[in-house]
Amino acid sequence: MQDTCGQGRGVVRLWTLLTVVRGRPHPSPRLQGDLTHDELLQALPAAETRFVVYNLAFATVEGARNEKTVLISWCPEAAEAEQRNAHSxxxxxxxxxxxxxxxxxxxTDLSHLEYEELVSRTS
Incomplete structure (x- = not known):
């Protein structure tokens, strides 16, 4: 998919990355600002849950610039059962x-978060 937004493929403005500790959400201080989509995926731990809120910039089929606020519930299968339950x-x-x-x-895995997959969910 070609990005005509002038921001590069999948550049996202990260609002926050949250983890749940003892049933309460806590922001992760290590990530802020603009990330590429690939950097966002790399920041997700393989064995820990996270919530991610960010703005996804993309171009519509007609070529119009668009942006949607996305909430990702990241709960990989490799996370411990207690953490998965708290996340849920x-x-x-x-x-x-x-x-x-x-x-x-x-x-539950990175294939659910491919750029084209996320853009397809925006319509």
Whole structure:
């Protein structure tokens, strides 16, 4: 998919990366600012859960620039059962707290978060 937004393929403005500790969300201080889509995927740990809120920039089929706020629920199968349970329990309360999220994605592996897959979910 060609990006005509002038921002590069899949450049995202990361709002926050959250982890759940003892049933409460905590921001991850290590990531902020603009990331490429590939950098975002690399930042997701293979064995820990996370919530990610960011703006996905893309071009529509007609070539118009567009941006959607995306909430990713990252819960890889390699995460410990206790962490997966805490993440699952926190998912709806976090989703309810966030105004303006236009796309919600549950992902257990990186194939669910491919750029084209996310863009296809925006329509």
């Amino acid at each position: 329990t926190s998912r709806n309360p976090i989703r309810d707290l966030l105004d303006g999220v236009q796309v919600y994605v549950q992902a």
